[in-house]
Amino acid sequence: MHINPRSSWYPYRFVLPVLAIEILFVGVPLIIGVYYSLHKADYFQLTEFVGLQNYWTVINSPVVRESLAATAIFSIFSLVITFGVGLALALYLERDTRLHVFTRAVVLVPYTIAMLVGSLLLKWIFTKDAGIMYLVLGPLGVPDISVLSDPTSAMAALVYNAVWRDSAFAMILLMAGLKGINGQLYAAARVDGASAWYRFRRITLPLLRVPILITLIRLLIHFVNVLTFALILTGGGPNNATQTMGLAMYRMGFVDFRLGPANALAFLVLLFNLVLIFILLRLFRQKRVAG
C-alpha cells in the first residue's frame, strides 16, 4: 500500500484525537466562558443577556482592584527574586561535577512536590505555634510575632514561597541556555585576559538573551495566575492583603458562586495572558531561527 502523505487524509488521523480533546476541553470552555460572562447567571441558570455589565462590575469591584495591587506586588517581587536566584543557581551549578548534579536534584525537589503540599509545609514553618521563626529570628532581635498575621510579612512569606518553589524552574530553563553557549568563546576571552565579570557581561548575557526573556515571561505568566500559594499559605489574609487575582477569581466563582462576573474576570485575565503568550511565541520562533 502506497500512501502519498501530502494528498491523503492519512496524517490527520494521527493528530485528530489530540485536536479533538483540546478543542473540547480547552476551546469549548473558553467560548462558554465568554457566553456566560455576557449573561446574568444565578448559580447555573442563565437568566438574561446583560452585555458588558459583568465586565463593568468586575472592573469597578474594590475586591478585584485590591487583588490587582496584591498581584502586582507579589508578581514583581517574586519575578525579580526568583529570576535572580535561578540565574545564580544556573551559573553556580552549571558544571557537571557530582556535587553539582546532586545539588541540582535537591533544588528541584520543592518544584516536583505538589504546590499545595509545599505551601502547607511552609505554613507550618511560618506559624507562630511551630516556634521555628522565633528560633531563627529571635536572636536577631525580632519579637515573637506571627509572620502570617501582618500584611507586609505575610506578603514576604508569600514571595518566599514562590522563590522557594520556582527558582529551580528558572534555573533549569537558564541552564539549558547556558549549555548551548560554545565553550570556546570563554576560552578565547580568557586567553585575551578578560575577567570573569567581563566574560559574563560580554558573552553570557548577550547569548542568553532569548532564554532569559523566555524564563521571565514563563515565570510572569505563572505568578500572575497562581492561586495555590495564597489560598494555602495566607488564605489571602490578613485583610485581603495577599489575595491575588487568581484567588479572587476562585472565590468569586466557587465560594460566592457569582459565575457571570467570575467568567468576565477570567476572560480579562486570559486576555492579559494572551499578550504575554504572544510575546513568548515570538521569542520561541526567534530562538529557533537563532539556534
Place this chain on the structure above:
Amino acid sequence: MSAPWKRRARLRQWVNVAVVVVICIVALFPIFWGLSTSLKPASDILEYPPKLIPTAPTLEHYRQLFSTGILKYIVNSTIVSTFTVVLCVVLAALAGYALARFEFRGKAIVLFLIVAVMSIPLPSLMVPTFTFLALLGLNNTLLGLILLYTAYQLPLAVWVLYGYFQTIPTEFENAAMIDGYSRLQALRRVVLPLSRPGLIAAGLFTLTFAWNDFVVAVVMNSSDDARTLPVAIYNYLGFFGREWGPLTAAAMVSIVPVILVFIIFQKYFLSGMTGGGVKG
C-alpha cells in the same frame, strides 16, 4: 606545609561544600521539618524550643489518617494518574509521530496551537471549564478529571515526543514496512521501543501533574467519592485546623511517591521542563 595554591584550592573546596549545604538546607528544611512533626506524639508538637528530631517517634498520626479513610483518596489519585498517563502518552505518541514524519497542510498551525495551549495558565481556565463540565455532567467524576488532565498535559507530551521522534532515523521503520509491517505496527514495534527516554519523560510529567494537581480537582469535584489526595489534604486543613501532626503526615503521604519517582527518573524530568529534546 602545603603550597599556597594547594591551600587555596582546598579553601575553595570548603567554600563550595558550605554553599551547597546552605542551598540544600533552604530547599529541604520544610520537608524535613514536616517529616519530623509527623512523627512526633501530639503532646510534643508544640513544645518550645522545638526539637528538630523527634525523641519518641510514633506513627499515631499516620494511623489516624488511615483510620479516617485517606486510603480512598490515595486510590482515587492513583486511578486518575494511571489513566491520564496512559491516555496522554498513547495519543501524544500518535500525534508526535505524525508531526515528526509527515508533511501536511496545517502542520504549522497545529504546532503553534500546541505551544499556545502549553502556555495558557490553568487558573484562568477553571471558571468556564467548571461551567462546561457541569453541563456535561462530568463534574464530581474521576473520568472528568482524567479528560481534563489529558487535555492539559497533551501539548507538552506531544512536544516532547515530536522532538524525540525527530532524532530517530527513518531507516528502521522503513525497513520494517518493507518487511510487511503497517505504519502503526512499525510505530509500535520499532519506533516506540527506540523512544523509551522520550516516552518516560512525557509520562513522568503527566504523572506528577495528575498526582499533584489541586486547582483543577478542587474546582471540579466536591463529592467525597471523587476526591483526590491533594483536595483531601486541603480539606484536612479545615478539619484538623491546628493539629499539625495529621496535617504533616498527610503531606508526607503525598510527597513520598513523588520523591521516589523523581529519584529514579531524575534526568528525564529536565527535558519536559525546558519543553525541549531529551538526551537518551
